[in-house]
Amino acid sequence: MAVKKLIYVLCLIFSVISSNTVAGHRDNFHVDIPTLSQSITVDGEFDEPQWQQAAQVSLAFETSPGENIAAPVTTMVKVFATQDQLLFAFTANDPEPHKIRANLRDRDNSWGDDLVGVKLDTYNNAKLAYQFFVNPFGVQSDSIENELTGQESDAWDGIWQSMGKMTPTGYQVEIALPLRLFNFNQSDMQTWGIELVRFYPRNETHRLSSSKIDRNNNCQLCQLGTATGLANAQQGQDLQITPSVVANRQQQRDLNPNTAWETDNNIEVGLDLRWGVTPTTLLNATINPDFSQVEADSGQLNINNNFALFFDEKRAFFLDNQDYFDTQMSLLHTRNIGSPDYGIKLTSQIDEHTVGFLAANDVQTQFLVPGNLSSAVATIDQESQNIASRYRYDLNKQFSVGTMVTLKRAENYHNYVASTDLKYQPTDNDTFTAQYAYSQTQYPDDLFEDFCGSDDCSTIPPSCDLQQCDFNERVLRTAKDGAFNDSVYRLTYNHDRRNWWVSSSYISIGEDFRGDLGFIEKVDFSKFVAGGGYNWYLNDNFFSQITLKGDWDISHNQAGDEIEQETEMSISFEGGWQSYIASGLVNRERVGRRINASTIAIAGNTRSFNETFGWFYGQFTPLDPLRLELELSYGDDIDFANNQLGSKTKIIPEVQWKLTESIALDLSHRYQSLNVDNGRLYTANLTDVRLNWQLSLRSFIRLSSVYTHIERDPSLYIYQHRQAKYQDLGNELLYGYKLNPQSVFYLGYSDAFVADDTIDTLTQHDKTYFMKLSYAWLL
Structure with missing residues (x-):
């Protein structure tokens, strides 16, 4: 209650002392966009008479690595609008056009190439911005920048047109953005935040802009320029209907002993609807959607890890306007809605008010069971209903406050969460955030048995050490009688200057708090973090920026018992060969697994281990076609299986090799080993290979293969029996044709292999x- 009152008082104070202001400002950059009656053909040529009537601006500044210095190359941009389109023509001059980096790639995969594009804040309130970039071949990349979370998401895909063309003096790009893409207030004349951008990668990646960027201001979207015009702009009917047909033939069999293949043929017809009800309100609906993923997830090595792995959302229905549901905590992670039969989503922004509503069923119920030393995914074989609603009020660019409610419900199960959050930026350098959430949850009476490794899971004995039974924290967190509830609150403060910054945060999550529609992997947990750093910006050096930073944190359970205390220092360098190099040293004291597995107590029930390890990360592009990465770490690590300290070695090399302008190879490998007193506990290897052949701007062939090989010494496992060998291999071959992100044809094949102690070969x-x-x- 005290936290609720504090947030309420802060809201009142800030609403009184703040004044309504816009974000982008004409003093940064300004362009008046003329509205013409006719559009153009997007072909990369600027021969239509409309371009003679367009507004013209130049990208005069380099904002990185140079700090608002004169741009090293000339970039001219023409822009005009029609009633339903916004059009740009970029002329990117280059004194050495043979050095232009351009590759034929699938959408959102051209980063590292020469690029031109535009950033648009259609409400000019420094909350969200659309970003559109195009390389010299016309390959599109689009994303949404969210100032609230400080993140960019390239998962969103709009339907827009572009075309690029190489010229003797550089390259040129034409872009047409339908106004149906955007949410904006209806008025006779628009004022949007805008920045025109060019990425010019040579020895370093130069970022060129239409406006200066003040490094002493931690709000990026507050520094946009303004674009006025778009007189009587119309979204049109803004109705998109997307029917789909999905067919698959799946064959599976059991191994050891091998059984006959069982075949399942399936054909599904689905329908997606996207309707711009008003220029500021969007309705998405789906019936019998295909929510299978065409692109396989990146391989992840899950060994000596007590917490569930995180996977990004990639499905179009959930990605459209997903930023409307963002808060400082992950209260909505839609990968928890695995296979819905239907879904509906309504998002709207009117003046200072932003609203989002999402509802979908799921053929099963899936959620995360959190703890303070481990977490795992639980599945109930029952249909669930899933609802999320979000409201945010943006008083001005300095202050916003919001609420979030989520619901996940099935038979004998429910989880309800209500939250409020705020963000306040009293100066260009200071940012405060706060969030409070309250939950009520009820599990099925027998859910804890799903995590029990003992023969008798009907009761939990009063004492059960590691050698007696295989109970774990998930059993204790799910063995609940009736409904239970708890809360969480989070506070952060950041002070950012050009050369230095300091930050601190505190989060406290109650023992019985659950956020089952989000990704909350820790409960019964509190953590305080304080840190800072210093930047050196260098001129005429191989390295253009050096950063030294560090932090200290301490974690406890809700009973006040210490779980972890950590100190970390690191230094990083950015510079030539498009390089980024960082190295750090970590010292921490943390607890291992529980000794008595029938209680969640920490004090007197765990061993504390002191770990010291160092890490290194480097990436650079020595040649245009070749990008190299290397991650290393070596030092102490807890062996959680046996509750002892070991020595871990981790090596992760990665190569991105552009074999030709249209063929690219991505190869990564992860090696990890753990040595304990009596020998090598395990050696794990994971290799992820992806070969992409972009046949044209619209079609591609992709081959991916993920191979995992783990070897263990079973004699070194004290409490559990582990197999000496485990291997698995997953392959996928995919042909795709994309007329646009929603009009697609895919044809593919995938398979899986496994081997272990009982199966000799894959x-x-x-x-x-x-x-x-x-x-x-598009209607």
């Missing part, structure tokens, strides 16, 4: 043939 146990066809009707 043996196939799964294979799938699949096809998807969808077409977006």
